[in-house]
Amino acid sequence: MIVATQAEADIRATPVRVCDVSNDLEHIADAFVAYGPIPGTVSAEVIGGGKLAQGTSRRVYTSDGQHVDEEMLVLEPGAAVAYKLTGISPPFSLLVRHARADWKFTATPEGTHVHWNYAFTLTSPLAWPLAAPLLHLPHIIPPR
16 A cells, blocks of 8 residues: 655756755755654764765665665756665554655745655555554555
């Protein structure tokens, strides 16, 4: 079962700047703070070293002492970013097998409109009652 959520924001900066800040490994903790039961980001690094790029993976360390790995599927500065979350730690891994995030950055007269989609593949349909409150329950996409 796939559970999807989305968010949108308007930011007073260029699309390239917004994309750069949201993927800046040195300052990622400033961009992703804890929200309810979801831990914040403490730090991140490219697995194996080097620069973050399409095709690389980053390890993101969270404020609850865990980490997740993100495989960068798309990294087009100022346009789009997509990544797949793998290596999810317990207790979240008991509910979610993996997830995919898709970010779109669109220039506006005031700066940038960011549209963010997230799709979570649950470990089982039985995980739904526990996962729904964490994932804000916007809508369900039927299994593919």
